[in-house]
Amino acid sequence: MRIWLDGTLRDEHDARVSVLDHGLTVGDGVFETLKAKDGTLFALTRHLDRLTRSARGLGLPDPDLDEVRRACAAVLEANPVPLGRLRITYTGGPSPLGSDRGEAGPTLVVAVGETARRPDTTAVITVPWVRNERSALTGLKTTSYAENVVALARAHAAGASEALFANTVGQLCEGTGSNVFVVLDGELHTPPVASGCLAGITRALTVEWTGAKETDLPFEALEHAEEVFLTSTLRDVQAVHRVDGRALRAAPGPVTAEAMRVFDDRAGSDLDP
Numbered sequence: 001m002r003i004w005l006d007g008t009l010r011d012e013h014d015a016r017v018s019v020l021d022h023g024l025t026v027g028d029g030v031f032e033t034l035k036a037k038d039g040t041l042f043a044l045t046r047h048l049d050r051l052t053r054s055a056r057g058l059g060l061p062d063p064d065l066d067e068v069r070r071a072c073a074a075v076l077e078a079n080p081v082p083l084g085r086l087r088i089t090y091t092g093g094p095s096p097l098g099s100d101r102g103e104a105g106p107t108l109v110v111a112v113g114e115t116a117r118r119p120d121t122t123a124v125i126t127v128p129w130v131r132n133e134r135s136a137l138t139g140l141k142t143t144s145y146a147e148n149v150v151a152l153a154r155a156h157a158a159g160a161s162e163a164l165f166a167n168t169v170g171q172l173c174e175g176t177g178s179n180v181f182v183v184l185d186g187e188l189h190t191p192p193v194a195s196g197c198l199a200g201i202t203r204a205l206t207v208e209w210t211g212a213k214e215t216d217l218p219f220e221a222l223e224h225a226e227e228v229f230l231t232s233t234l235r236d237v238q239a240v241h242r243v244d245g246r247a248l249r250a251a252p253g254p255v256t257a258e259a260m261r262v263f264d265d266r267a268g269s270d271l272d273p
Contacts, residue, residue, distance in 0.1 A: 004111070007067070021091055023091025028101065030054035031089045037082070043271075048068060050199070084113060085115045089109040091107045093106045118234060123242035130168050133169070133173070138196050179202070182228050186255070191216070202236060205266070228256075237260045
C-alpha cells in the first residue's frame, strides 16, 4: 500500500507518524471516509466541506483542500481497487504530552483499502450508553472514537453490524458510524442534527432525495417502526431486518426499497452531488 503522509506518497512501512502526534495521544484530530469506486470518489466536495467544519470545531487550521485533493488522487492512482474505503485523517500534529497542542503544525494522512459491497440487510442492537447532544464535539467527525469501538464490539458479539444510541434526553440519535431512518405509519423519519447525530453525507442526500422528515423521536420508536434502515458512506442505504430481538418482516420494506433505488439512481448519475 502507498500512503500519503505530509506532502508525499510513502510505502506503507515508511509512513510513520510521531508517537507524540496529538491524534494518537489525545484523539485531537478529524477524519473523513469516502467511497472509491474504480478510482473515483463519491461526494468528495461534501466530505471536504465537512472536514473543514470539523477542523474548525476543534480549533485546527483549515486543511489545504488543494493538497487533500492531490493526495486523494495520488493514493487512488497508486492503489487501484474496484471498491475502496479512502480515509483522510487530519490531526493536531506532534505535541507535548497532555491536552496542550504543539506548534509543529497538523499531520495529514490519506490512505485507501479495498472493501466489499455491504449486504442489502443487516441486524442492529441498542446500547445503554448515550450521545451527548451538548458536547463540545457534537456534530464533528473526530478521531475520538473509543466509545464507538466499545459499542460496535457489543454489536458484533450479538451478531449485529451496528449499535444504535439514544441521546441524553432519550431521543433516537445515531449508530456508531451511521445515521438511522425509521418508517412510522408509512412516513419516513430521521433524527435531526440537533439530536446530537453526525450530519452524515449519505444522510443529507437521502433526506434531500426522498423527502424524509427530520423529527425528534423517542428511542422507543425503534420498537414500533415498520421499517428501519441505516445510511453511511459505505452502507449507502441498508435495510435493517432485526433490532435487538425484534425481527422486521420482509426487509427491505417498500419505503426502504424505494429509498435504496432512488439513492442508487441519483448517486450513479452524479458522483459529486
